[in-house]
Amino acid sequence: MKFAVVGSSSSVQLLKQCEGYTVSIDSENNDFNLFMESFPELQVIFVELSPAWLSYIQAHLQYLQSKPIVYFEYTESNIRINSPLTVAFENIVSNYYKVQTQTQGQIGYLDATTITLTCLNHLNKSNLDQVRALEVGSWTGCSSYFLAKAINSLGSQTGTLYCMDTWRGSEYWNYDIAAYIDIFANFRGYMTSYDVYRYITPVITDSLVGFSMMRDDFFDIIFIDGDHRYTKVYSDIKNALQKIKPGGLLMGHDCRGYADALPSEFLQSNLEKDCAFYQGKQYSCGVLKALQDFFGCNYHTVDGGSVWYKFISPEDKSALLLPN
Numbered sequence: 001m002k003f004a005v006v007g008s009s010s011s012v013q014l015l016k017q018c019e020g021y022t023v024s025i026d027s028e029n030n031d032f033n034l035f036m037e038s039f040p041e042l043q044v045i046f047v048e049l050s051p052a053w054l055s056y057i058q059a060h061l062q063y064l065q066s067k068p069i070v071y072f073e074y075t076e077s078n079i080r081i082n083s084p085l086t087v088a089f090e091n092i093v094s095n096y097y098k099v100q101t102q103t104q105g106q107i108g109y110l111d112a113t114t115i116t117l118t119c120l121n122h123l124n125k126s127n128l129d130q131v132r133a134l135e136v137g138s139w140t141g142c143s144s145y146f147l148a149k150a151i152n153s154l155g156s157q158t159g160t161l162y163c164m165d166t167w168r169g170s171e172y173w174n175y176d177i178a179a180y181i182d183i184f185a186n187f188r189g190y191m192t193s194y195d196v197y198r199y200i201t202p203v204i205t206d207s208l209v210g211f212s213m214m215r216d217d218f219f220d221i222i223f224i225d226g227d228h229r230y231t232k233v234y235s236d237i238k239n240a241l242q243k244i245k246p247g248g249l250l251m252g253h254d255c256r257g258y259a260d261a262l263p264s265e266f267l268q269s270n271l272e273k274d275c276a277f278y279q280g281k282q283y284s285c286g287v288l289k290a291l292q293d294f295f296g297c298n299y300h301t302v303d304g305g306s307v308w309y310k311f312i313s314p315e316d317k318s319a320l321l322l323p324n
């Protein structure tokens with residue numbers, strides 16, 4: 001079998017030693033299509049499982065000429081191709097197009113892969129008996145599906161995903177639709193049909209009220225995708241920092257990069273909007289500013305995606321409990 005590798009230089013070095021190795025694809029390779037045409041004998045592309053390499057391959061998917069992709073884990077100089085993690089990852093993300101099309105969810109393919117992989121990696125490392133995750137903003141359940149599956153795909157299937165939502169949209173976002181369609185009934189129907197409702201505990205309330213009823217240091221994972229206006233998302237992040245365990249994984253949606261890459265007038269004048277356009281690209285200024293206030297630039301994003309994530313250390317937790 002002739003194969004190419006997309007991954008870090010260390011993982012490529014290891015796979016180069018295998019019989020059949022043909023070539024590695026690096027992130028500088030701009031003319032990907034030409035590159036693929038130059039190696040017609042390739043049968044498989046191996047892609048290192050990390051948000052950065054997933055983002056790279058996602059951006060070049062159209063040039064892969066239908067070559068199959070095999071994902072591998074690279075850990076401490078070891079390559080694992082069919083590990084429980086890679087198998088779980090492929091099983092979950094292979095349902096993306098069905099889930100997104102049916103729920104009409106707000107989560108792109110790269111975001112779904114980032115959510116799934118970051119959760120799986122975190123749980124793989126933490127070795128938890130029982131996982132508790134919280135989602136703020138579930139709507140019809142697209143992101144909920146990936147979270148619920150990821151927390152129940154390694155080890156015992158006892159993870160609980162608390163889905164907290166008013167299921168009424170918000171002042172600027174789908175308020176009208178939610179007034180005449182029972183969005184929660186749709187959510188429950190989809191989650192049941194994907195066989196994940198058994199992992200879900202719905203919390204039907206405004207997040208401000210919901211957070212006030214939850215225990216501190218309770219959740220292993222929190223994903224925030226509720227109201228994107230600055231004051232609301234600031235309060236969701238602040239509350240989440242209180243409710244997440246030290247060492248937990250905090251994630252959220254609708255974040256393109258970092259606030260300091262945008263002109264401050266654009267940022268300031270759009271803080272209380274769901275989103276705004278700058279040079280043809282969509283930004284949720286409230287999300288970016290709230291992240292900047294709490295973390296500076298000290299959080300992760302993925303090129304071309306909208307998910308942000310950060311592992312909350314015990315120090316982060318105490319230092320970040322800022323006054324309002």
Ligand SMILES: C[S@@+](CC[C@H](N)C(=O)[O-])C[C@H]1O[C@@H](n2cnc3c(N)ncnc32)[C@H](O)[C@@H]1O
Nearest residue numbers: 105106137139142143166168169206207226227
């Ligand atoms: C962008 S949608 C979530 C999309 C969803 N994560 C997906 O994958 O399709 C935002 C959600 O936040 C909910 N929401 C808005 N304001 C909220 C609030 N104050 N408390 C709880 N949920 C809220 C809305 O009802 C809506 O379902």
